[in-house]
Amino acid sequence: MKFSKTLICAALLGLGAQAQAAQYLGATGTGVTVADLSSPGLLGFDLDFAQRSQVSLSFAIEAQDLAPGALSFNALVRNLSGLGFEGVSLRLDGARFALPAGSLATDGFQAVAQSGHGVDRLWAKFSEPGLTTEFYIGNPLASVGARDWTLDLSGQQVGDTFRITVAVPEPGTYALMLAGLAAVGFVARRRKPF
Template sequence: MKHHLLAAALVAAFAAAPAQAVTLTSSSGAAVTSYSSGSLLAYDLDFTTLGTASLTFTLDAADIGSTLSFNALVRNLSGLGIDGVTMTLTGASFGEPGSIATDGFQAITASGSSAQQAWARFSPGLTTDLYLGAPLGEGTNWTINLAGAQAGGSFTIAVAVPEPETYALMLAGMALVGVAARRAHRVKG
């Protein structure tokens, strides 16, 4: 009889436990600590070198058709200032936009979002922390819409923090294209 009660208690405990929001199945480009539970997708992302971090999450049956609350703490541990950050979703979309904030040492000069991306620009370059949503309890969490997803399917969040040299190279390349176009126009004219 005691075995039946023990088994019933275990079944009840697992049934009452909150479902895992999604499972982080792979990551690259930065150190990740996940704090996800229930209907909350939350993580800390620590960049020691600048570039792109990619996080892939797998869905279970409880996630299908739901909306997840989302927040993240992004730390720049590289010692370099970053001019901007872009977060891109693949396999899911943003529902309601949330807040984007810094720890107050750098200002956000511009920010925006679409169904697939959220971005922010900083001045001076961000050298400390970025808060997407309310990872520390202040602000508004983002939502991620999982409508149309399948159990066992996945979605990816890519967080890009390009090095300042990337912008310089891009601008130099655009300038060279402009000079070449101007010369070509002069030759034709």
């Protein structure tokens, strides 16, 4: 009897100590509450914005993150209602997005009017600022047809860190961002192969 109780306790402790995605090290930013929702093979978090701002979340890479070479990623950005947000942007530092691209969506009160992504960033602009209460990066709600993003960790070592910065920019920031992306696209098209 004692032996079986010991086995049950050991099994429960093993489940509780089950490895999760990259280890969450903390966040910097004001006006945002962060909930780490990561699980094995999935880096996920919930951001609750109380004001226009940005938050940077830091993560350490663990051995199980390197085995597949990539990590699924999603996030829920919420409490946007009444704050007049035009959109959301996300930047990676120390990791990059792998193909295929994931989903970007809102709670349905308005559409994503424009969006884009590169190897280390993504952004979305809403059709009517101020109406959206939630924004989904990837598939945090397990919706049919939505797809998580994938973070490529190739070239990284155990203990390396990476940062994800999510921002709710001031109006007008998107115009500058679109101009920058257009310029990069123009230069890339004009570049001749060696």
